Amino acid sequence: MIKALGYATKHSxxxxxxxxxxxxxxxxxxxxxEVLYCGVCHSDIHQAENDWGNTVYPCMPGHEIVGRVTKAGSAVTRHKVGDLVGVGCMIDSCRKxxxxxxxEEHYCQGPNSWLATYNGPMKPAAQAPDGKNAYGRDNTYGGYSNVVVVKEDFVLKVPTALPVEAAAPILCAGVTTYSPLKHWGVKAGSVVGVVGFGxxxxxxxxLARAMGAEVTVFTTSKEKxxxxxxxxxxxxxxxxxxxYAALANTFDFILSTIPEKHKVDPFVPLLKRDATYCAVGALAQIPxxxxxxxxxxxKSLAGSLIGSIAETQEVLDFCAEHxxxxxxxxxxxxxxxxxxKRIKEGDVRFRYVIDMASLKQELEAA
Structure with a gap:
């Protein structure tokens, strides 16, 4: 066994x-x-505080992980010791x-759905057909720690062209926005709206700008x-x-990144015929x-959940290229x-990333 240290909460x-x-x-x-950096996602807060009613404690968040391979199993062919790699929201799925x-592992329909990097399977053992956890565990601990162990095909290659610390949020925030932009065919000449600017x-x-789209941001903050x-x-x-009146019937696609429940009605009239409003930030009920x-x-209302392993590698490479x-x-x-606290107050531009070197002193003392 590997002795590890991380930051977790035992209660909401x-x-x-x-x-x-x-x-x-x-x-x-x-x-x-070895975890070098880990992004701080708003989902981490929702999970730690049990906002979705499914948190397993102790809860150790972190699903935007960048680190170095320190050991590779005997059958590993995709990665080697010393490689700079990333781990996103998933570390396994049913594969069947x-x-x-x-x-599209992120839409896994297996008994427990996909295995999250932290907080265990998307469906707990009690909801599985036979009452057992298909992954042999009720909980997983995430990247707010010094070390993770992950199956090789759920590990991404981080391009050297990306700043190491900035690569971390691409593993969630990046793919969560890239996947729907790609799925709904955003391209050069598309008119795209982005709701929320965190x-x-x-x-x-x-990403939309790099795809050649014309983009409008909707925000509650004049400063943004x-x-x-x-x-x-x-x-x-x-x-x-x-x-709003001037933008009626303008948009080919509107992507909502607001992490809370919010009204959709103000934006539907802004869509063109056959266009889509897609919410990715909120798992709560939409009014x-x-x-x-x-x-x-x-017109269509839709949702999109993170992105596949392949799409996560795509967005890493896309970001490096552009x-x-x-x-x-x-x-x-x-x-x-x-x-x-600052994230909940909307007082951050735009993403916190944890430098895991700060954990070493506590690890040595543990």
């Missing part, structure tokens, strides 16, 4: 604290990775269902309008009735909408609880 109402634990040694098809065999919105604008314009996007403050707005122009990187603020692990 307490902050994250150091937690010593053990990881299993790398098997024949697995790699051991239709989505898995078609390369960590996901920032990446959505950069100027930031969006610096990226080549137009900016609109939500609730500006004059601006009701006027179906007449959809029916009259055959010189795209999220704007990050690097923090020590000891400031994680303050970071959570």
């Amino acid at each position: 109402f307490t902050g994250l604290k150091p937690l010593a634990f053990e990881r299993e040694e790398a098997g024949p098809s697995e790699v051991e990775i 269902c239709e989505p898995c065999t078609e390369g 960590g996901l919105g920032d990446m959505a604008v950069k 309008v100027a930031e969006a314009e610096k990226l080549g996007a137009k900016g609109v403050v939500e609730g500006d009735k004059v601006a 009701g909408y006027d179906n007449m707005q959809l029916v009259m122009q055959r 010189g795209i990187a999220p704007d990050v603020q690097v923090i020590p692990i000891q400031e994680i609880n303050q970071a959570y």
Whole structure:
């Protein structure tokens, strides 16, 4: 067993604290990775605070992991010791269902769905047909730690052209926005709206612009309008009735990155005929909408969940090719609880990334 240390919470109402634990040694098809950086996702906060009602405690978040391979199993062929690699939201899937065999593991329909990098399977053992956990575990510990062990085919290659610390959020924020932009055919000449301009919105604008789209950002903050314009996007403050009226029937695709429940109705009239409004940021219930707005122009409301392993590698390579990187603020692990507070208050531009070198002193003392 590998002695490990990370930051976790044991309750929804307490902050994250150091937690010593053990990881299993790398098997024949697995790699051991020293974690160098880990992004802080809004989903980490939702999970730690049990906002979705499915958290398994202790909860050790972290699914935007960048690190170095320190050990490779005997059957590993994709990675070698010393490689710079990444681990995103998933570390396994059933591999047998239709989505898995078609390369869309994030829509796994197996007994427990896909295995999350932390907080265990998407479906707990109690919901499985036979009451057993198909992955042999009820919980997993994520990247707010010094080491992870992952099956080689769920490990990504991080291009050397990317700043190491900035590569981390691409593994979630990047692929979560890239996947729907790709699926709904955003290309040169497309007119795209991005609702919300936080960590996901920032990446959505950069990716859509690199695809050749014309982009408009909808935000509640006047200050963010100027930031969006610096990226080549137009900016609109939500609730500006004059601006909304001028944008009616304009957009080929609108991507919502808001991480909470929010109203859809203001945006549906802005879609062209046959266009789609896709929500990726919110797993909570979306409030009701006027179906007449959809029916009259055959518009669609949709959702998209993270992205596949293949798409995650694609977006890493795409970002490296186009010189795209999220704007990050690097923090020590000891400031994680303050970071959570600032994220909830909307007081961060745009993504926190934890420097795991800050964990070494505590590891040596443990």
